[in-house]
Amino acid sequence: MWGSSTFNTRIERLWVEVGTQFARAWRAFFYRLERRHLLNRMDKNHLWLLHFLFLDAINSDCEAFQNTWNSHPISGAGHDQSPDDMFFLGQLEHGIYADDCDGWSLQEIETYYGREQEECMRQDMESGSSENGEESDSGWSSDGEAGGDVLESDSGSDTSRRAHLQQRFEARAAAAAHSEGANIRHAPIPVPEAANPFSNRTQFTTFEEALRQAREGHIVPQGYGLFDDEWEEFGGQYKPYEYIPTRHRGRDLRIVLPHDIWFNRAELWAQGLYLMNRATTLV
Structure with a gap:
């Protein structure tokens, strides 16, 4: 909370x-x-x-x-139901949730399910190519000339674009961590x-x-x-x-x-x- x-x-x-x-x-x-x-x-x-x-x-x-x-029953939004009541009634109504990652380490979960960064980069690349208007699906550039030269340099441009998007992604993650850090990572209490x-x-x-x-x-x-x-x-x-x-x-x-x-x-x-x-x- x-x-x-x-x-x-x-x-x-x-x-x-x-x-x-x-x-x-x-x-x-x-x-x-x-x-x-x-x-x-x-x-x-x-x-x-x-x-x-x-x-x-x-x-x-x-x-x-x-x-x-x-x-204890909870008034208001709880409708005088206790947490135990909500838990068991929820299981009866919706079934028991099966956690596919139960017993896995964080590293294993990130290895097999951690596709968020890759998906984000793929979407950025798709949106970036259409926004810049550098080339269309038919291989022609935006000024109407054949895109042969562009196709020849595709591998180099893709590499640089990926590097650029990687930097953008890391910058976004760092900015989000900085802005939300005060809310979720309070200073530790000395023990x-x-x-x-x-x-x-x-x-x-x-x-x-x-x-x-x-x-x-x-x-x-x-x-x-x-x-x-x-x-x-x-x-x-x-x-x-x-x-x-x-x-x-x-x-x-x-x-x-x-x-x-x-x-x-x-x-x-x-x-x-x-x-x-x-x-x-x-x-």
């Missing part, structure tokens, strides 16, 4: 739903890890550990949201770099096995903000909510983090961080 999302209420609603259903909770959880459980967001190893421990769970939440969202802290596969496998044993044995390390005596500065209790900053009048937004879900994930983070630090320190 092109243009500012502030003029598209469907996009705005989608982002609100993403935030309220799962994204804000994850954001609040990461703030909690940073405030209470020793997460350093500037540490590449810590970012790698976040990916390793929680990326599958985040993707699972995204997929669950997608399934729920596709079941924090994550780095695997383990130097070899054996070290990583040892870390995985130690983490599995810690999870099964409910072994929680001290000093990572998970015990009662470590909550004094937070009011002496592990609160089931966290605050995230917003741009709305500088107010913080209170996000509920159910204890049975997010405390368990905080334990997982502490166990992973403790074992990662030990494994990399002992090397």
Whole structure:
């Protein structure tokens, strides 16, 4: 979709739903890890550990949201049908589209179907010959004289014409890319770099096995903000909510983090961080 999302209420609603259903909770959880459980967001190893421990769970939440969202009816042009309804009704009415290029690489598709440039050049050559009036179908030039000399030089003129048309085609493509580039190729957003802290596969496998044993044995390390005596500065209790900053009048937004879900994930983070630090320190 092109243009500012502030003029598209469907996009705005989608982002609100993403935030309220799962994204804000994850954001609040990461703030909690940073405030209470020793997460350093500037540490590449810590970012790698976040990916390793929680990326599958985040993707699972995204997929669950997608399934729920596709079941919502769309008013107006959607005639109160959900995306799932439209998809299956479209298959019933029009059949299932068979993609002949399914599983092909872009190079293979361009090789066997990429005739757009050749066709464009052929049409330009046909239109160019008639517009210039250099010769007619009977081989006579526009001034009425026999076109024998013209026919003799056909091969050379065709080569130069093809080169000229090739330049025109490339110029058109470059102009189109330049004019539309701002719409389809936005400046990339800088992404924090994550780095695997383990130097070899054996070290990583040892870390995985130690983490599995810690999870099964409910072994929680001290000093990572998970015990009662470590909550004094937070009011002496592990609160089931966290605050995230917003741009709305500088107010913080209170996000509920159910204890049975997010405390368990905080334990997982502490166990992973403790074992990662030990494994990399002992090397």
